[in-house]
Amino acid sequence: MKTKLWITGLAMATAMSATAPVMAEGEVYIPMPVYRVGPYATGGTGYFGGIIDYYTLMNMTEGGVGGMKIIWNECETNYNDQKGVECYHRQKEFQGKQALFFDPLSVGISTSLVAQGRKDKIAIIAVNHGRTEGQRGDVFPYYFMPGINTYDEHSIITAYIGELEGGMENLAGKKIVLLFHGSTYGREAVEFTHMLCEKHNCSSEAIEVPHPGNEQTSQWLKIRRSKPDYVVLRGWGVMNPVAMQTGVRMGFPISNLIGNIWSNDDGDVKPAGSSANGYQAITTHPTGRVATVIDEIVAKLYDQGQGDLEDKSRIGSNYWNLGVMAGVIHLEAVRVAQARFGADVNSAQVRWGFENLNLDTARLTELGANGLVPEIKTNCMDHVGGHQAKFMRWVYAETKWEVASDWIDGDVELSQAIIDAKAENAIANEGITPRDCNDPAQRDDFDV
Amino acid sequence: MIYRETGTFITSYLEDRKLFPIPFDKWAMAVFMLFMIFVVPFIASDYWLAAHLIPILAYGTAALGLNLLTGMTGQLSLGTAGFMCFGAFFTFNIMLRSPEWMNLPLAMVLAGSVTGVIGIIFGLPSIRIKGFYLLVSTLAAQYFALWFFRSYPYFLNYATATVTLPDHHFDLFGIGETFDVDMASFEAKYLMSLGIVTALALFAKNLMRSATGRNFMAVRDMDIAASVIGIPVIRTKMLAFFVSCFYCGVGGALFCYAYLQVLGIRTFEMNRSFEILFMAIIGGLGSIAGSFYGTVLVYEFPILFSWAGDYLFKGAFDTAVVDNVAKITYGILIIALLIREPGGLAALWATAKQKLRTWPFPH
Numbered sequence: 001m002k003t004k005l006w007i008t009g010l011a012m013a014t015a016m017s018a019t020a021p022v023m024a025e026g027e028v029y030i031p032m033p034v035y036r037v038g039p040y041a042t043g044g045t046g047y048f049g050g051i052i053d054y055y056t057l058m059n060m061t062e063g064g065v066g067g068m069k070i071i072w073n074e075c076e077t078n079y080n081d082q083k084g085v086e087c088y089h090r091q092k093e094f095q096g097k098q099a100l101f102f103d104p105l106s107v108g109i110s111t112s113l114v115a116q117g118r119k120d121k122i123a124i125i126a127v128n129h130g131r132t133e134g135q136r137g138d139v140f141p142y143y144f145m146p147g148i149n150t151y152d153e154h155s156i157i158t159a160y161i162g163e164l165e166g167g168m169e170n171l172a173g174k175k176i177v178l179l180f181h182g183s184t185y186g187r188e189a190v191e192f193t194h195m196l197c198e199k200h201n202c203s204s205e206a207i208e209v210p211h212p213g214n215e216q217t218s219q220w221l222k223i224r225r226s227k228p229d230y231v232v233l234r235g236w237g238v239m240n241p242v243a244m245q246t247g248v249r250m251g252f253p254i255s256n257l258i259g260n261i262w263s264n265d266d267g268d269v270k271p272a273g274s275s276a277n278g279y280q281a282i283t284t285h286p287t288g289r290v291a292t293v294i295d296e297i298v299a300k301l302y303d304q305g306q307g308d309l310e311d312k313s314r315i316g317s318n319y320w321n322l323g324v325m326a327g328v329i330h331l332e333a334v335r336v337a338q339a340r341f342g343a344d345v346n347s348a349q350v351r352w353g354f355e356n357l358n359l360d361t362a363r364l365t366e367l368g369a370n371g372l373v374p375e376i377k378t379n380c381m382d383h384v385g386g387h388q389a390k391f392m393r394w395v396y397a398e399t400k401w402e403v404a405s406d407w408i409d410g411d412v413e414l415s416q417a418i419i420d421a422k423a424e425n426a427i428a429n430e431g432i433t434p435r436d437c438n439d440p441a442q443r444d445d446f447d448v
Numbered sequence: 449m450i451y452r453e454t455g456t457f458i459t460s461y462l463e464d465r466k467l468f469p470i471p472f473d474k475w476a477m478a479v480f481m482l483f484m485i486f487v488v489p490f491i492a493s494d495y496w497l498a499a500h501l502i503p504i505l506a507y508g509t510a511a512l513g514l515n516l517l518t519g520m521t522g523q524l525s526l527g528t529a530g531f532m533c534f535g536a537f538f539t540f541n542i543m544l545r546s547p548e549w550m551n552l553p554l555a556m557v558l559a560g561s562v563t564g565v566i567g568i569i570f571g572l573p574s575i576r577i578k579g580f581y582l583l584v585s586t587l588a589a590q591y592f593a594l595w596f597f598r599s600y601p602y603f604l605n606y607a608t609a610t611v612t613l614p615d616h617h618f619d620l621f622g623i624g625e626t627f628d629v630d631m632a633s634f635e636a637k638y639l640m641s642l643g644i645v646t647a648l649a650l651f652a653k654n655l656m657r658s659a660t661g662r663n664f665m666a667v668r669d670m671d672i673a674a675s676v677i678g679i680p681v682i683r684t685k686m687l688a689f690f691v692s693c694f695y696c697g698v699g700g701a702l703f704c705y706a707y708l709q710v711l712g713i714r715t716f717e718m719n720r721s722f723e724i725l726f727m728a729i730i731g732g733l734g735s736i737a738g739s740f741y742g743t744v745l746v747y748e749f750p751i752l753f754s755w756a757g758d759y760l761f762k763g764a765f766d767t768a769v770v771d772n773v774a775k776i777t778y779g780i781l782i783i784a785l786l787i788r789e790p791g792g793l794a795a796l797w798a799t800a801k802q803k804l805r806t807w808p809f810p811h
Contacts, residue, residue, distance in 0.1 A: 036768035045768075076754060076767040081715065082503070085708060086751060089499040108610075112710045115612045131610070184609035184714055187598075191608070211717070422608070429544065429605060431614035 028068045028334065028345070030055070031091035033077050033084060033104040039212045040079040040237045042267040043319050047105050048074075049308040050323020051330070053297050056308075058331060060300060065331045066338040077104060084109030085116075092120055100334060100350045101125050103326065107185035110143075115430070118142040121447070123351040127326045128153075128261050128284055129185060132415075133422035137355060137383040138434040140426075141448045144354045144383045146329050146376050147284050150188045151418065152387045152410030153261050154232070157282055158196045159408050160391050161230050161258065172201040177223055179243060180234040182210040185262075189234055192418065199414060213239025220246045233259045233281075240268035241276070248275040255280065261389075264401075265318040269394045277396035280404055282389050284374050285325045287401050288316045293368035294324065321372060328369045329376065332357060341446070352446035355380060374407075380437035387412055451805040467653065484642060489635040497634040498707075500751075504743050505641040506702035511727040511739040512652060513695025518725075519733035520656060521688035522668030523574050524582050527589030528696050529720035533713070534563040534593055535697025536704040537603050540711050543617045544605060551620050552705065553644060560697040567693025568686050575682050578671075590721055597713050610712035613705055637706040644702065648695060652736050655691070664688055668734075730782060732794025741793035749781075750774050 032052065035044030055070045064070045073094055075087035084104050092099045102117065103125035104110055110126040114134065117124040118141065126134070128147035134140045135149055148156070161176065162168040178193045180186035190206040197204035205226055207219050213235065220243075223231060231252065233243050240263045248254055259268070259281030266287070269276040289295060298315060301307040307315075314320055337345045337353030345353070357378045364370040378385035391405040426432055435442045442448075451472055458464050468474035492501065514528050538559035543550060570589040574582050597603050604611055615632035618624070618640070624631035655661050663684045666674040675681045704711045723746065731742020750771075757770035789796050803810070 034767055036766060037771045041768070073758070074767045076771045078771070081708070083750075086499040086503075089495040092495075108712070108714060111610045111612075111712075112708055115615075115709055131608070184712055187609045425605070425607065426612070429614060430612045431616045 026064075026068055026343075027071050027097065028065065028100055029094045029097040030070060030072045030330070031087075031094065031099045031102055032072045032074045033087045033091065033102065033109070034074045035077050035079045035106075037076060038078045038080075042237060042265065043105065043262070044079065045309070046265070046267070046314060046317060046319025047323040047326065049314075050320040050325075051103075051327040052308040052323075053301055053320075054293070054324050054327030054331070056306070057293075057297050057300060058327075061296075065334045066343045068338075068343050070331075077106065077109060079106050079108075081106070081108040081112050085112055088113055088116070092122060098122070098347050100345070100347050101330070101354070103127070103330065107131070107188070108183065111184060114140060114143050121346075121348040121351070123347065123354055125326075125330070125354070127322065127329065132188060133419050133426055135382060135384045135419050136423040136434075137378075137380045138437045139423045139432055140383070141355075141435060142351055144378070146354070146357065146378065146384065147325075147374070147386045148261070148389055148410060149384045149387075149415070149419075151192050151415030152384070152412070153282060153389070154189050154192055155196060155411035155414060156389045156408045157232055157258055157260065158200065159411070160280075160282070160405060162200070163405065163408075168200060174202040174230070175226065175228040176202055176204050177226065177228040177231045178204065178206045178234060179219065179223070179231055180206060180208055181213060181236045181239055182208045183236070185236065186234050189260075192415070193232070195414065195418065196411070209235070209239055209243070212237060214242055216242050216246045220250045220252070223247075223252065224250050230256045230258060233257055233263045235259070235263045235268070240265075241270075241272035244269070244272040244279060245275045254278050258282070258391075264392065266314070266399075266401075267317065267319070270399070274396050276394050279394045280391055281394075283318070283392055283401075284386060284389050285318075285321050285372050286390065286392065286403060287318045287321055290316075290321070291369050291372035293328070294321070294372065296368060297324070325369070325373045328367055328373050329357065329359070332359060332363075332367070337446075348447045352444075354378065355383065357385060380435070380443045450807070451801050453805075465657070481646070485639070489638060492638075494634050497638045500748070502634070502638055502641055503703070503707045504740070504747055505638075505645045506699055506707050507724065507727060507747055508699075508740045508743040509645055509648060509702055510696050510699030510724050511731065511743050512649065512736060513692045513697075513699060514724055515728045515731070515733060515736070515739045516652060516655075516664075516695060517688055517692035518728060519735065519738075520661070520668060521664040521685065521692075522671075523571070523685060523688060524579060525586040525692070526583050526721050526725065527570060527586035527593075528724045529700075529716040529718065530590035530593035531563055531567060531693045531696035532700025532703060532720070533597065533716035534566055534693075535559050535700035536711055536716070537597055538562050538697070539701035539705065540605075540611065540613065541603055552617055553620070553640070556644065556698050556701045559701055560694040563697030563700075564690040564694040567689040567696075571686060571689030571693075574685050574689070590718060593716065594713055604711070604713075609714070610710050613709050613711055617705070641702050641706045644698065648698065649736060649740075652695070656736065660684075660687065665734075726782070730785065730792050732792030735792070735794030737797070738792055738794030741797065745793065749778050753777065 032048055034048040058065060059070055075091050077084040077087050084106060088102055099122055101123040107129050110124050111131045113124050123142050123144055126145045130145040132149045132151055134143040134145055162171050165171060176197060194204050207222055209216055209219055235243055247257055255278045257279060261282055264281035264283050269279060302312055333353035334350055336356050337349040341349045355378055357376055359373060359376045361370060364373055374386045376385040387410045388407045390403060390407055392401040393404040395402055427434055435448060437443050451470055453470055456471060468477060510528055510532055514525060517523050517525050539555045542555040542558055570586060573585040618631040663679045666679050667681055667684050671681050727742040727746045728739055730745055732738030753774035754770055
């Protein structure tokens with residue numbers, strides 16, 4: 001009996017693998033390194049849910065991208081660098097098709113893969129975050145951070161604080177504390193925060209919250225001792241609501257706590273309850289049902305009982321909207337590549353697509369994404385493209401964000417110097433030969 | 449049938465002390481090693497080399513290092529990832545700041561030695577405190593390493609948080625340039641790791657068969673009795689810390705150089721220490737081969753589980769469900785294994801060997 005069962009199982013397994021769908025012509029494969037488990041699951045389920053919903057919609061309405069059906073598979077990374085690297089190697093080829101690009105939404109995973117991606121000619125995507133010197137496309141041709149980079153983010157936050165104080169000159173003598181997540185991602189802003197304050201004559205201090213950040217009493221006691229005018233929160237996941245609650249408990253005014261790009265989700269403010277009322281945070285993409293593409297996803301997927309989010313109330317939430325935004329950018333890059341190379345593009349050609357994005361208002365309106373996605377125009381020297389953001393304020397009574405500012409530009413000049421210095425360091429120490437972006441032949445060659 | 453001693457006659461003391469007294473064992477090991485060296489690099493895909501074999505070799509080195517300290521000498525340690533961190537950072541700095549002739553294996557040995565000395569410093573409390581209390585003091589090494597490298601960006605060459613390790617660090621004596629071989633390919637990295645790990649494992653095996661190894665075990669079993677019979681307890685403990693941390697340091701260097709290709713502090717957080725402790729315990733404390741069995745189980749289990757999830761159910765279940773079920777199953781498996789066989793996988797293997805010897809007529 002036991003043997004029989006075993007044989008049946010084996011037979012079933014063989015049958016299942018035999019009936020596995022073989023990738024047909026006319027399909028493109030995009031890997032999905034999700035994280036649905038662990039302390040960062042809020043970000044992972046929202047972001048990858050948004051991407052999957054947008055891809056599904058495109059498969060439904062346009063038959064994929066440029067006539068090619070989009071297929072994907074999932075690999076659980078747990079937001080863990082080492083698991084992410086395993087997922088990358090597992091997913092870079094699927095049923096004989098090469099992955100077009102790899103977007104793990106983790107600065108640790110994406111930075112671990114910068115060199116490997118270049119070897120495999122697979123672009124590594126890090127929307128709104130990442131290793132900042134990666135902006136220099138001549139040095140890092142296979143690394144993209146569409147949206148804003150860490151330095152834009154913090155110079156925009158400083159500019160907004162200046163706005164709140166009634167002018168940048170009023171920043172003089174003020175004290176700003178950067179409360180950051182103890183990770184690669186968190187630490188990246190420390191140096192630049194000090195630079196910004198040097199420029200505007202304010203004083204700055206950086207305080208680390210060890211991962212995952214569910215206990216911050218000692219950090220906030222330290223903040224209380226140093227009496228800052230503003231605290232910039234560079235958090236992630238569970239660290240954010242804990243920072244708001246602890247800060248309010250210690251008597252820090254919530255309106256002077258400014259959240260960064262990964263501290264602006266509904267899931268960050270809702271657990272903090274009334275403490276979060278009046279909390280402000282930066283965003284590249286407003287939350288809510290702000291674009292026609294979102295209405296379309298709701299009508300064609302969620303109203304039909306489909307869609308990737310389990311909790312429908314998260315439609316329009318920050319991470320999900322970011323996912324939809326990423327989906328729009330991903331497929332636009334594929335389309336740009338398809339326009340030059342034909343429908344069946346490879347990963348190196350899609351890399352060229354990411355480098356030649358031109359998402360202006362007209363194109364975004366065409367895609368139904370105007371109001372959700374900022375204008376992004378990338379080129380060989382600039383793999384970021386956006387460099388601007390807005391602020392929003394949490395209204396506890398109505399459980400929604402209200403827009404608090406207009407588009408604010410990042411201090412690209414101040415950051416360019418530090419980006420260039422870091423890029424030079426990378427060239428010297430990592431054995432990289434940069435391209436010459438002024439040479440049209442090198443600039444237009446997709447296969448670098 | 450297999451593993452029989454019948455027909456093997458030992459006629460001298462030298463023969464009695466052979467590493468593999470049973471011919472079958474010797475041949476099996478030789479075939480296995482030849483397979484790993486000459487066949488695997490040619491048949492294994494990048495995925496198998498980069499995401500399975502190389503990390504297992506790197507983890508295995510660290511687990512072996514911990515096993516020498518905890519399993520052989522009885523000194524508990526939770527600082528493994530910290531020592532790996534020292535090894536990795538020192539290797540990088542030696543490669544970065546040395547003249548041309550420096551090569552990676554030599555840098556690893558040097559970095560391992562420095563790590564060993566640091567290990568002795570953190571091992572000093574073991575002279576006075578024992579068991580779980582020592583665990584706390586080695587924990588300090590873990591936090592010290594992270595704090596140290598975070599506070600002195602010099603060691604990361606002033607990079608923000610991570611450094612991508614350059615390919616040219618892998619070139620050995622200019623072989624790559626002269627013969628136009630890619631020394632940073634996964635095949636080359638795998639062979640380099642395999643060579644280092646084989647050498648280290650052989651050294652550990654021989655160390656344990658020597659007087660030093662017997663001193664280690666005597667200290668483990670009862671240090672007061674050991675000192676009564678004239679074993680220098682303090683020196684033995686310090687030596688154990690040195691050797692163990694040397695192995696952990698080399699393991700850390702392999703982890704960054706051969707596996708992740710990126711050097712960063714986050715790689716060596718507390719979790720990594722626990723992971724390696726589990727590898728050593730599950731594999732079998734006090735067994736050299738066991739360190740590697742444990743590594744394979746701990747590292748491969750979640751991956752195999754998610755594979756099975758992919759292939760059998762074709763994504764019918766959420767990855768979250770598969771991942772959580774994997775964690776539950778893994779926990780149950782470990783509890784069951786340790787209740788049934790506290791000696792870990794190595795003891796299980798020894799039992800299997802014994803059974804194989806008398807198979808098919810066990811009576």
